[in-house]
Amino acid sequence: QLNTNFYAQTCPNVESIVRNVVNQKFQQTFVTVPAVLRLFFHDCFVEGCDASVIIASTPGNKAEKDHPDNLSLAGDGFDTVIKAKAAVDAIASCKNKVSCADILAIATRDVIQLSGGPRYAVELGRLDGFTSKASNVEGKLPKPTFNLDQLNAMFASHGLNQADMIALSAAHTVGFSHCNKFSNRIYNFSPKNPVDPTLNKAYAAQLQQMCPKGVDPRIAINMDPITPRVFDNIYFQNLQKGMGLFTSDQVLFTDQRSKGTVNLWASNSKAFETAFVNAMTKLGRVGVKTGKNGNIRRDCGAFN
Numbered sequence: 001q002l003n004t005n006f007y008a009q010t011c012p013n014v015e016s017i018v019r020n021v022v023n024q025k026f027q028q029t030f031v032t033v034p035a036v037l038r039l040f041f042h043d044c045f046v047e048g049c050d051a052s053v054i055i056a057s058t059p060g061n062k063a064e065k066d067h068p069d070n071l072s073l074a075g076d077g078f079d080t081v082i083k084a085k086a087a088v089d090a091i092a093s094c095k096n097k098v099s100c101a102d103i104l105a106i107a108t109r110d111v112i113q114l115s116g117g118p119r120y121a122v123e124l125g126r127l128d129g130f131t132s133k134a135s136n137v138e139g140k141l142p143k144p145t146f147n148l149d150q151l152n153a154m155f156a157s158h159g160l161n162q163a164d165m166i167a168l169s170a171a172h173t174v175g176f177s178h179c180n181k182f183s184n185r186i187y188n189f190s191p192k193n194p195v196d197p198t199l200n201k202a203y204a205a206q207l208q209q210m211c212p213k214g215v216d217p218r219i220a221i222n223m224d225p226i227t228p229r230v231f232d233n234i235y236f237q238n239l240q241k242g243m244g245l246f247t248s249d250q251v252l253f254t255d256q257r258s259k260g261t262v263n264l265w266a267s268n269s270k271a272f273e274t275a276f277v278n279a280m281t282k283l284g285r286v287g288v289k290t291g292k293n294g295n296i297r298r299d300c301g302a303f304n
């Protein structure tokens, strides 16, 4: 029921209004790109793409964003949506017409393009949800230690197949990770191998240097060491060299069932982009709310 010109009558300029805000944020900080992209993913996997992740906790409700798996969501993602919402609502005809969920979907499309990725027509028409509970997040987001079966099972539960999962994982071509998310791979992987044997030796040494034992937990490093600010298929070329940061990244190459796709997209960026756009469009349809199951929030961080 989503469509690409949902606001044609109610707020025809919504995409350019959001785009201006995203451009401004992007000029202030590159973090806008990975922050918005990850926010969209974490939103869609919990309660569907309904902006539930943006709700702030209140004394009576511990919201999704305060679950441990969401605490590392960068503030610039939330800030982008809130600023874009304000810009949309500043236009009289658009006021209270555009959902926070759709604003996040538009901003996500924009940051992908701004960092060199493909531009695509974004489907719109989602409503904002009525529920945001930290307890609902448990078990809904993938862990960096997941193997292929675990990744496939979790994505399949949202109608996303293995190819979609691999394409979406390439979001790790931009952005940062805190050291604790992968320290098991470089210090205490197994009794026999303290360092994960699927990890490139030189890269492992580099990671140990950037993330020494007992490092400040606020330290974050680039997930794509080659082109951290470009949305490209270097992610897959890194996997071919044993330079995937998480087990969940590297397994896409070490498991024979997904290796062929990694090899294809490492060598063919057009094929990757087509698959990525397709997978993002499918991700954007997950658990979408319409009718009485949702509304348009006045403040993206609070229920009306």
Ligand code: HEM
Pocket: 033, 034, 035, 037, 038, 041, 072, 073, 074, 142, 143, 144, 145, 146, 151, 168, 169, 171, 172, 174, 175, 176, 177, 178, 179, 181, 220, 246, 248
């Ligand atoms: C496939 C399973 C996935 C796992 C296990 C996973 C896990 C993680 C982890 C552990 C981080 C580091 C967070 C931190 O320490 O700050 C991260 C970052 C990130 N993830 Fe994923 N992720 C997955 C899929 C995705 C998908 C599907 C997307 C988007 C389509 C995505 C987008 C991002 C982005 C953009 C960042 C960087 C965030 C930033 O720099 O602020 N991830 N992911």
Ligand SMILES: [Ca+2]
Pocket: 042, 043, 044, 045, 046, 047, 048, 049, 050, 051, 052, 053, 129
């Ligand atoms: Ca949600």
Ligand SMILES: [Ca+2]
Pocket: 173, 174, 224, 226, 227, 228, 229, 230, 231, 232, 233, 234, 235
């Ligand atoms: Ca990159």
